[in-house]
Amino acid sequence: MRNRTSLSSELLPGTLEMLILKTLTRGPAHGYAIARHLERVSSNVLRVGESSLYPALQRLLLNDWVQAAWGESELKRRARIYRITPAGRKRLAQEAEGFDRITGAIAAILEAI
Amino acid sequence: MRNRTSLSSELLPGTLEMLILKTLTRGPAHGYAIARHLERVSSNVLRVGESSLYPALQRLLLNDWVQAAWGESELKRRARIYRITPAGRKRLAQEAEGFDRITGAIAAILEAI
């Protein structure tokens, strides 16, 4: 039998991290840019506040799913540049699979007539 | 502009309530049956523990999205039968729409190449 998944311990707590990791597969970026990118590509459906973003980045750092280095932004400002690690890519794949599985199950229930 | 939605304040906190409401559109049911139904129709992908279920049902009661009455289960056991209210149906529609919108946005980001 597949893993049973408690509703939220998998659905939300990790969604933001997953989106950050996905963004970083496009190349290194700093926090502010990650947040604005996610908002832009979602047509402003998603909101990514700094108080959610930076704690999430720190969790990613702790797990070695991203690495950080101080550098400069496109506008020559001081910025912390994040880069996804190979472990981060594995994690992203796992989370994306889990997300699809759970939201698929929920969507199927919602669409049932 | 559409409502901007913070990632999790909408995605998870309410998902279980939404699934309960959806289950009750099939007809009145008691808590234990709701939980088992959700697990069964999701092929055990979802897990619905009692310690998540009953608090969720109480929140639904407080908002008058469901009504409850003591009765009997199919096995003639004492059981609390829940019934969805018109307000509950409205709420379900709203939550389902929000769920689709957010998961759609996330899925689009994940599928981007």
Added chain:
DNA sequence: GTCGATGCCTCGTTAATCGATGCCTCAGTG
């Protein structure tokens, strides 16, 4: 008689989000 299923519920912990706040720099504007 004991075990598993059916049924209800609560307590305490955990963990992520999020609003508010703070600090710094720079460009533009009045």
Added chain:
DNA sequence: CACTGAGGCATCGATTAACGAGGCATCGAC
């Protein structure tokens, strides 16, 4: 010059749902 808004970083505290672990009762089967 002073001010404001955008670009950048970060933390603190409150909130809030979920969840594991319990507790209690009945019933049928072994």
